Amino acid sequence: MSDRIPMTPEGFEKLRNELSQIKSVDRPQTVTAIEVAREHGDLRENAEYHAAKEKMSFINGRIQELESYISLAEVIDPKLVKEKDRIVFGAKVTLLDPDNDKESTYQIVGEFESDVTSGKISVKSPMAKAMISKKMGDAVVVKTPKGPKEYEVAGIKYE
Numbered sequence: 335m336s337d338r339i340p341m342t343p344e345g346f347e348k349l350r351n352e353l354s355q356i357k358s359v360d361r362p363q364t365v366t367a368i369e370v371a372r373e374h375g376d377l378r379e380n381a382e383y384h385a386a387k388e389k390m391s392f393i394n395g396r397i398q399e400l401e402s403y404i405s406l407a408e409v410i411d412p413k414l415v416k417e418k419d420r421i422v423f424g425a426k427v428t429l430l431d432p433d434n435d436k437e438s439t440y441q442i443v444g445e446f447e448s449d450v451t452s453g454k455i456s457v458k459s460p461m462a463k464a465m466i467s468k469k470m471g472d473a474v475v476v477k478t479p480k481g482p483k484e485y486e487v488a489g490i491k492y493e
Contacts, residue, residue, distance in 0.1 A: 338408035340423050345447030346409045353400040364390045412492040421465045428489030
């Protein structure tokens with residue numbers, strides 16, 4: 335049996351929206367493109383036909399992938415976390431770098447919704463693993479290619 339996949343309500347909704355877009359817009363457009371390309375004659379030398387068939391194969395694979403993620407999803411709403419003084423899935427954590435007094439904020443999310451540029455890191459990332467179970471003021475030591483890097487927990491929010 336496969337493990338459940340943790341994700342926030344926003345991440346779950348994003349997957350559902352993508353699946354809906356692919357099924358209701360992208361796949362029908364590609365079916366039409368295949369039909370139009372077939373009308374152009376000899377399929378052996380028809381680049382449009384082969385490109386459309388390849389796109390349809392990708393779309394069908396993505397649909398299967400999204401349906402699998404959605405079926406295994408364990409939606410965890412950060413607003414409902416009871417013990418708000420410890421870092422767990424969904425937390426928005428502000429870390430202080432003692433080397434330069436610079437603060438960075440990250441939210442711990444599911445691996446399929448992570449986006450470092452928007453401050454969302456995967457629960458499976460080394461940074462998130464180092465933060466889990468820490469409290470305000472605790473040191474967080476992250477293993478990096480250049481060696482261990484230490485931060486201090488400066489804030490924990492559940493929104």
